[in-house]
Amino acid sequence: MPKTSPVSKAIAATFAVLTVGAIVGIVTMVIFYKVQISTMDPTPRPTFLPTTAAPPPVIRLPTDLIPHRYDLFFQPHLYTKIIQEVNVTSPNQTHLFTGNSTVHFHCVQTTRTIYLHSLDLDVSGPVVMDTDQNRRIHVLGMDNHEDTSNFLQIHLKDHLEAGGNYSLFLDFEGQLSEELVGMYVSTYTEGQPAHEDDTDADRFLVATHLQPGYARRVFPCFDEPEMKAEFYVTIIHRIDTTALGNSERAESNIIDEDWKYTRFHPTPTMSTYLLAFTVSEFTPVVSTNGRVSIRTYARPEATAKGHAKYAANITSTVLTFYEKKFEINYPQRTLDQIALPDMGPAAMENWGLITYEQGALLFEDGVSSALHKEWIVTIIAHELAHQWFGNLVTMKWWNDVWLNEGFASYMTYYSVDHAEPSFKMMDATVLSDLHVAFESDALTTSHPLSPPQEEVQQMDxxxxxxxxxxxxxxxxxxxxxxxxxxxxxxxxxxNKYLSDFSYKNTDQDDLWDYMQKAVDEDGGHTNVAKVMDTWTKQNGYPVITINTTTGEIYQRHFLFNDTSESSQWWHIPIRVMSNGSQSDFVWLDTSDTVKKEEFVSKKGEWILANVNCFGYYRVNYNPENWERLFTQLEKDPQRIPLMNRGQLIDDAFNLARAKLVNVTLALNSTRFLFHETDYLPWESAVRNLQYFVLMFDRTEVYGPMQAYLREKVGGLYNHFQNLTDLSEVPEVHSEQHNQITAINVACSNGLPECVAMATKMYANWMESNSTNMIHPNLRSKIYCHAMAAGGKEEWEFAWNKFQTTSDTSEKDQLRKALACTKKIWLLNRYLEYTLDPEKIRLMDVAPTILYIAENVAGQALAWNFIRAHWDYVSKAHASALIMGVTSRFSTQFELEELERFSRDYSVDSESRAVQQAMEQTQVNIQWLSENKDAVLEWFERQTASKSG
Incomplete structure (x- = not known):
């Protein structure tokens, strides 16, 4: 059994010292309460009430008690390494953590019951104090409703009186999670072991992830976003480790030969989900924005090699940008960020201690793709925006979490453009995010951005x-x-909203009020709440249909499932232009058909609506206008704004999926691509044609489709081959993206010179054993397509490289490429490897399975595999797993299998994903039956005309 490491006498002595500090107002500790209790003839420890007691009737905490401060002590008993040397006794690893908490709260309504949250904790020793009168209040017992509300219910003999101030002390202990939530354990390798059985290089660390409701797994608390408080935190940890927290370290001292403690300054007033700490052997790279000390922590090996340097420097630039933009300084003197080997999300915005999955923070010169900097700066910009949107000003309840995430994503567009102007990412990022939103929001199983609070209550x-x-x-x-x-x-x-609501909570109505004041002061006439509620309180989005002959325009709810009926309508702002006029602004604020002079085509000119894609809607036109726009794209695409060139393709294909235009019209939107070398149109075309790949790569349509794509991509592929001979990458950032697109489309569709190039480069790598043979930008695609064309030898070479490299970027590229093989037995082996955390980390299990499912040879294997091992593979990213693995489903049999899965497996927390997958499958079945023949005929006609 694991060793639990009882607290030594030296630790107890240190606790006493810390208690003295509590008495003088620095920090409060359990001994302080024990001293008080000893003078009061305390009653025996209260017995628990029966666990079968009925749960409270609601999931939300009552508001009769308002917390304002927590004093927290944590001691994770984990060893950071397991020593295996001659004549050295190796300690047994333990996942135990212990601690105690004192929460100070104000009573606003008389009560004899304290409700707070606790889950998977052994809680004991409750002490309730009337801090106004220094009087102890007798505790009758405790209930823990873990299976319902997660309430810890404490029954008192006497009332807590309205207007009074009280405190609650509790001891607790729990187990470090291995599922990347709460307080969890993460493992990594520092250096390379001498041989396969050598575990000297294995290391362990402790980290936390508490959003949205996992703080209750770490300590008993009022675990709701509106219950803000200050946190005074002390960590007792192994002597050779560093503890990081939300705030600057106030004190750190050695306790004995094994332990030390670190006490932190109090946090800003904040929600429980933002509390964070780590205990590790990681080392920092230090930077500054002049006022704030920025420390970027990573594995010592990574910091020594400079892998954290880019993140450290760019963080300073982004932080300074936000401080100037919001006219509010970041409120702390330190900002720590840490690159964790294991983490569920890509990053978490904990105030003052931002945690990242290490691939989102580390950049390795000569190994990482130059484009990987995009990912790093984007993630950092998003998390730093949260220091204002989410941390400083927090939504009242989780139904308005879009206020946190929407603002963080929106501000990211501007901060990345400022921090890395040469990337010119604004248009590409905006259009990419827009397409992701459109895809899921076109299903009836979508949800409003801001649903009613009563619909968002339980954790799932x-x-x-x-x-x-x-x-x-x-x-x-x-x-x-x-x-x-x-x-x-x-x-x-x-800026006014952030200033007035600092350290408080808001809902979207507060935002509309502040926006309305600014509009009124600016002389505007928009009724902000009236307009915006149609976009946030309804699910989905509209498509506007314009007849450029008559000028008639109307809107309807855009849905892939054309059998669904909807009476929803929106206040729609439309920017419109033609090839003879500049952009104009028009409102469509009715569900009726109306006539607008701005939409009448004069002298056969084309009309373009939603200029630069500022509106969240799709646009359909009469066939004549579509053809004029396509002709313009073929003759002179520069006349149409770049974002709209991508959006025209996306609208056409998705309107065809919804059966609002003929599928051949959508395919006609790709005719101009042979001469197109800009990234956005190609990205849009490739992404939309991916749906055709998913629907047809198991049918006779796929051959003619590949032939058509080989012909279209030939110009783009030759452009880059002539430019760099594919041994280098272009200097222009968007060109680097498009070079990757050219290689991927060409090789995926069997362009002989591309496949030959990929296999040759990979063979040279195998022979020389030097990754320098392939530019980091191109490795992922070269690896993948060489793997697809190769067999066991190529696959096992990549697998051995994956196992032995410590380079995060290289690992990620290899893990994806290993899923590209067409050998069924190798894909099955790879799937089995995902069950072994020594081979594939838990956080990488779902992405790895999704990579395999993207491969037509692996989709059915992946579907069978996740059903056979659902309990394990669903521990992280379960919703994405369901949607991704079923993306090819397009038959009645597959729909029935999916329905059976929803009945037979425990998928309650992923119910929306299952419903969306079933709806998408129904859409696919209908779309395929109606369009397969027309699509086959169109591709055959295109290829026949070229060969003729």
Missing amino acids: QIEQMFDSLTYTKGPFVLRMLADIVNERAFNKAI
């Missing part, structure tokens, strides 16, 4: 709010609002 409902829609629709609603009210008024309102 809360967790479902953290989906791609919240992250991607939110910033577009804000971007549209900024265009409506103008950027100046928008920024003025936001």
